[in-house]
Amino acid sequence: MSSLRKLSLATAIALIASPAAFAQDSGPLSTDTTSGKRVSVVGGVTLLQPESDPLPGSRIDVDGGPAPTLSATYHVNDNIGVELWGAADKFNHRVRGDDGKIGTIEQQPVALSGQYHFGQADNTFRPFVGLGYYQSNISNEDLNPGGDHVGLTTPKGAIGTVGLDLNITPTWFARADARYMRARADAQLAGETIERDIKLDPWTVGVGVGARF
Template sequence: MSRTIRLSVCAALLAGTALTSAQAADLPSTKKAPLAPILTQWSPWMIRGRALVVVPQEDARLKLGGAPIVGGDVNISNSVVPELDISYFFTQNIAVELVLGVTPHNVKGAGTLAGTRIGSAWLLPPTLMLQYHFTGLGAFKPYVGAGVNYTVFFNEKAKGGFTSFDLQNTFGLALQVGFDYMLNEHWGINFDVKKIFLEPKVKVNNGLISGKVKIDPWLIGTGITYRF
């Protein structure tokens, strides 16, 4: 084969290879594009409904006509009430919780005042808690909190022959520990314990008996969690 023929064959082979490559580049690709990651939507809102047991840890410093009542104390009844709270999460760990509910109590004398009926009252104690929620434990989600409480006393009624019974609205501090156990993305169960430090002023018979009553209740609750 002459040199001219060999050069012609090589040129034809190169031209054919280039044409095949160009045609392949024009064909649609069968390789699938990587799937975009599916992001779980995170909601900052949570609500809970609880059955709440309120257990006062009472103590009193009372005066009669300005003189201390030696050994005088009070006994405040326990109460079981429904409670609603609303939480907002700033991050996965930091949240605020507003606790709402009302609770009724009867007040009787104790110590040297034992057997004396004093009065009854309803408490509206909205409490705002700043919480830290622990993560990385799966469905088990414990938390701790600290906050402030403002208790409003209403529907106060004197009993046992007294003509008036008045408790002064007051601020208090609150501590909290609890956990949620999530059954699925939205629903869970909750157990929660709070301690409120509360010491309002009290007046009976328009100040004939006066002083301070340390209530300091434990609030023990369990209920349902819903995460939006």
């Protein structure tokens, strides 16, 4: 089963895990209240897919992969929040060319974003959007086996987020989100730049479970 199909299955499980939540309409929850809680945390799994053609004309492809992710959000009020999001482990990517596998790289992104959550805090379904800044630690590049080390500089740039929270109780919720990161990196051979502005531009799809306090 592919990573994307696994994530789709996880999303379906999260959405049907609480029949009580689906018994609600899109109005406020009937017990306790989510409003006024200022901190939320989410743990989940995310599939990250880099740009499929990072060097136009080079016929190089970079495979995506899954990794666990964590986020913490401070809610200024019921609609506005500031989120710190990142990978709890490294994403592993296989780099392929016309003749097959070239090598592998790993990356571990982290991002800080402002968010806007639509509707009332107690609504069963709450979509949100975000915009911020991210950078990714590139490590363990193995792109030139047997030769001089080929490395990538740290990609950094803007990140955009769209997502949907499903309130299960006033404390617990399920989340599905997608993110797009715009960034460029330089390739270096033995410390000397050999290629500039490699187009990475990864996107992500993730699911998770969160709690508010």
